[in-house]
Amino acid sequence: MFGKTNKFLVGALVLILSFAMVALYFFNKPDYVDLVEAEPEFFLNAETLLLHFNAGDETFLKAESIIEFEGLIKEINTKNNRFTILIEGGDPKMSNIICDMQPNQKEGLTDLEPTDTIRIKGVFKGFLKDAIFLNCVISERKTNE
Amino acid sequence: MNRLLLLFFILLFYGINNAQEKVIARQGQVSFFSYTSVEHIKAENNQVLSIIDLGTSEIAVSMLMNAFVFEKALMREHFNESYVESDIYPKATFEGTIADFDPNLSDGQTKIVKGVFAMHGVTKKLEIKTKIEKQQGNYVVSGTFEALVKDYEIKIPPLLAGNIAERISVNFRFEYEPYEN
Numbered sequence: 001m002f003g004k005t006n007k008f009l010v011g012a013l014v015l016i017l018s019f020a021m022v023a024l025y026f027f028n029k030p031d032y033v034d035l036v037e038a039e040p041e042f043f044l045n046a047e048t049l050l051l052h053f054n055a056g057d058e059t060f061l062k063a064e065s066i067i068e069f070e071g072l073i074k075e076i077n078t079k080n081n082r083f084t085i086l087i088e089g090g091d092p093k094m095s096n097i098i099c100d101m102q103p104n105q106k107e108g109l110t111d112l113e114p115t116d117t118i119r120i121k122g123v124f125k126g127f128l129k130d131a132i133f134l135n136c137v138i139s140e141r142k143t144n145e
Numbered sequence: 146m147n148r149l150l151l152l153f154f155i156l157l158f159y160g161i162n163n164a165q166e167k168v169i170a171r172q173g174q175v176s177f178f179s180y181t182s183v184e185h186i187k188a189e190n191n192q193v194l195s196i197i198d199l200g201t202s203e204i205a206v207s208m209l210m211n212a213f214v215f216e217k218a219l220m221r222e223h224f225n226e227s228y229v230e231s232d233i234y235p236k237a238t239f240e241g242t243i244a245d246f247d248p249n250l251s252d253g254q255t256k257i258v259k260g261v262f263a264m265h266g267v268t269k270k271l272e273i274k275t276k277i278e279k280q281q282g283n284y285v286v287s288g289t290f291e292a293l294v295k296d297y298e299i300k301i302p303p304l305l306a307g308n309i310a311e312r313i314s315v316n317f318r319f320e321y322e323p324y325e326n
Contacts, residue, residue, distance in 0.1 A: 031215040063211055063235065079172045079320065080191040086171075098171060098192050126209040126235055128194040130171055134212060 046071025050089030099136035168321035188213040206239040237264035
């Protein structure tokens with residue numbers, strides 16, 4: 001029923017549409033990385049992580065790498081309408097780890113409070129006065145009980 | 146006479162002590178907007194560091210360029226890799242002074258902040274109109290200003306020129322708390 005030319009046209013159209021759909025998917029892909037299943041490059045405790053930065057070793061961790069760390073919660077807040085956990089690194093007056101939590105972590109935060117120990121996975125962005133991690137997820141939680 | 150002297154020393158001590166006080170915002174927010182007929186681009190950085198020395202009215206701001214969150218992943222990739230080159234210039238900083246700032250005033254104040262903004266290896270002098278409020282004893286500083294893309298040597302490919310505004314609107318809001326260190 002279809003001639004050779006028609007088959008070619010239909011094939012080309014399917015190919016163009018497929019390409020357009022793939023391009024559209026990548027163009028509209030939300031700026032969000034789900035770290036729940038992601039494999040971390042390093043596991044560290046918060047104290048060790050911050051000791052390196054406080055010693056001026058700013059290249060200790062590569063920006064954009066996925067890091068898992070454990071430490072004591074200093075504060076949980078909702079500044080800027082985001083869920084953020086501050087992890088302390090031994091000396092409460094020194095630097096902290098700022099963890100900007102993924103929105104789907106909201107439920108896991110309700111029964112957490114300062115001085116609880118927590119294990120978090122996040123994307124390392126860099127160090128200002130504190131180490132900054134985005135897209136954070138709770139990877140394992142332990143309380144001090 | 147003795148009471149007057151005592152009062153004088155108490156006020157002097159309070160003044161010196163207050164002058165040395167610094168406040169810090171660890172989770173300041175800086176957002177920018179680019180509006181064109183082709184595309185609207187918005188990004189937010191919620192981990193901007195700022196410290197104010199209440200004694201000298203000096204203000205310092207530092208932010209990681211790769212910590213801006215966009216609506217689409219592709220926008221973030223273009224921003225970091227092609228425009229601000231965040232691997233080469235990871236931070237943007239501002240250092241300045243709040244003109245005529247009175248830290249003891251409990252009412253809102255609108256002040257001009259004069260200083261130097263450094264981004265993408267370019268340093269520019271800026272004067273920013275800023276609103277300073279005291280909320281529950283803590284300072285909240287907010288404002289907005291515009292930046293020209295070409296001033297910071299950000300090169301936009303001709304193909305994407307219509308997608309990015311020449312003038313970017315920047316908003317900021319910092320909630321400060323006492324600096325313990």
